[in-house]
Amino acid sequence: MRLLVTGGAGYVGSVVAAQLVAADHEVIVLDDLSTGHADAVPDGATFVEASIEDAGQALDGVDAVLHFAAKSLVGESVEKPGRYWANNLGGTLALLEAMHERGVRKIVFSSTAATYGEPESSPIPESAPTRPTNPYGASKLAVDTALTAFAGLRGLGAVSLRYFNVAGAYGRYRERHTVETHLIPNVLKVATGERESVSVFGTDYPTPDGTCVRDYIHVADLATAHLLALGACREGEHQIFNLGNGTGFSVREVIEVCRAVTGHEIPAVVGPRRAGDPAVLVASSERIQRELGWKPERTELRDIVADAWEALSGI
């Protein structure tokens, strides 16, 4: 298939683009490089440097879109909500209009666990209430709502994948944010010497060790789900699937695993809670396993961290 991958110079987008190229698809990466890296575009893909509002010609002859391009920092979204609504919702609506004009009728969308907000129970199924607690989650949920409407009104075939905590690396493709807010890369930066210590944001949560629990999914397993989702796009339907490992690890457990993998003592400093962090976020990925036959292969946190460490440190 001829596929447009928006945000294909970013972390998850570049891994999916690489897997699509390896599966012999014709891949066009569209990315404005606002947070992505040109050298992350996989060999064999065509690169178009443009924003999603200007997808225009890049959509000619395309069979489906995999849409990753977005602003994705929770904290920034609270400080600059307009930017998140404009980019994530406004940009996606422009992309959907351009797709409609050119007769492109399939889309796989990067949604997020942040659409659920503070969960009532764990693990979280797709039927859980969606009550996002920040503009990032709200803007992604708004796109999911638009996709449902466009499927009903225009016959669009859409699949939203709601990611939990993506981690690890796939060959040379790794997480590289200018402002790093995520736990695993921040912990590993202590081991490389880029940071002196890692902050633990809160130790008074109602969890076994008092720190937040998250569901870490390997980026390669996450990417595989996109290829399955592409095959499952059915015109007139919007399907939503959660993607996680189904197992939770606390911040302290993550730091311990990073110590074991790197052999570095990794000093940790306890700090206050970070605003908007739910205590526990663990996915039920039962639906995608049952309906699309997805199965995560790299489920051990140690293996996920080891891949991230290998890509970061060049070991």
Ligand code: UDP
């Ligand atoms: N966290 C932390 N120190 C950091 C970064 C994150 O203690 O330097 C915590 C954060 O409060 C959350 C968990 O680690 O409970 C995962 O955070 P991350 O930003 O990686 O992902 P999120 O779950 O927010 O999407």
